Amino acid sequence: MRAVLFDGTEIKLVEKAIRKIRTNEVLLKVSICGICGTDIKILAGKSHASPPVILGHEFCGVVEECGNNVQTLAKGDFVSVDPNIFCGHCQYCRKGKVNLCENLIALGVDIDGGFAEYCIVPEKQCYKIPKTLAPVMAALMEPLSCVIYGFQHADIQPGDSVAIVGGGVIGIMMLKLARLSAARQIIVVEPDAKRRELCRAIGADAVFNPNDKNADEEIIKFTRGGAEVVIECVGSVAAVDQAYRLVKNGGKLIIFGVSSVDQKWAISPYDIFRKDITIRGSFLNPFTFKTAVDLVASGKINFDDLSIRAFPLNVIQEAFKNQIQQKSLKTVIDLSL
Ligand SMILES: [Zn+2]
Ligand SMILES: [Zn+2]
Known part of the structure; x- marks a missing residue:
């Protein structure tokens, strides 16, 4: 698959093999992935990441394949991804402060994320979205949850x-x-x-x-x-x-x-x-992702009035430039382009 790899200094479009999914994971065909201020900061060396890694943590996609133990999702489901994965057993997690998890890792920061044709995501990080919702809205769930x-x-x-x-x-x-x-x-x-x-x-x-x-x-x-x-x-x-x-x-x-x-x-x-x-x-999005999905799915919140510019994956550099120069309110990578 085509993917945007961050090697520690720059981002490059590369060809990458898709690894086998584990029993509790799903393979997503990425629809849209937003470029966040954090991505810009990672590139500038001003925010943490664990390279080499595929960046992109604001994304949605369609389930392509499910691991054997996946209970709540099926092929064809449209989901938005909460990229922040907490451990569940550190002192913070055990008190419900999962955003402060000592072992926190994030898709698109520490492990491969959404600037790619496919992404492997643990089932518990996926939130089902009505198929009628525009993918660009589903990609904004992560920032909205924060x-x-x-x-x-x-x-x-x-x-x-x-x-x-x-x-x-x-x-x-x-x-x-x-x-x-x-x-x-x-x-x-x-x-x-x-x-x-x-x-x-x-x-x-x-x-x-x-x-x-x-x-x-x-x-x-x-x-x-x-x-x-x-x-x-x-x-x-x-x-x-x-x-x-x-x-x-x-x-x-x-x-x-x-x-x-x-x-x-x-x-x-x-x-x-x-x-x-x-x-x-206020750090990250502990237990607020569902609320974000509910507010958007119910129509209480919509982003129709935002100027969102979409770029194909192969011009990722241009897309980043668009975001850095703030030429539109939000820049996204649309994998269908
Ligand atoms: Zn972000
Ligand atoms: Zn923890």
Whole structure:
């Protein structure tokens, strides 16, 4: 099969044999695999991976073959894949904190993933998707499941003001979830004018440009003293710092964006103490994949309005460039092209 192999420095299109599946695994014919910010970071040497490995962790496909012990899937089923495989027996797994698993491995990071014609996946990582759903929607389940976990931390209460910092695909997913809550107002902070416009169309009550000199002031005024919930979806110190400045006294800040490992943020402990602020992180998608599938399958969440550009597998370099340069909101590899 054709596959995109990461050798530790670069990605290359290679021909790779498909190994025999084990009893608890299925062979998937990959439909669509999204390019994630993490893939870009892996290529840049700024995020962990275990090369040589086929990248791609946001994918869906059709079951081609089932191992002997597979109970819940059959040939022809359309599934979305949760790439994060936890061990089930470490100290974290035994307390339900599977995203912190000491032996965590991920498809498309540590073992072969979805930038390939076929992928072998453990049965328990597969979630059945209605066949009527567009494959590109099914490929977005993984990022959505992570967003849902972050959104759970936000714990939005009726009447809250919610500020989302960053109007990329993750910020927009947060916005769509927040629209289903009883928030009093939802604002999005995003430098790109087109994205701000899109967020407005999706239902943000107000959008702000963080590069405007008075942005903080205007947001504080609009939210009457700051937002009860601020969700940072960028992954930079500047964004985290601005998000922090927008938190109302007694409010909370969710750090969802993935900043570089070496970045540091200067913050006043007194400020956090005096303002009674909660700051929390959000890593991966523990037990939220099913919720993502349910929300999309029921039509409560859809991604019809996102600009998603699809590339065939053989122009993977071009596709990565498209994602790096953010020429569309999301870039995916479509194996049917
Ligand atoms: Zn990802
Ligand atoms: Zn574990």
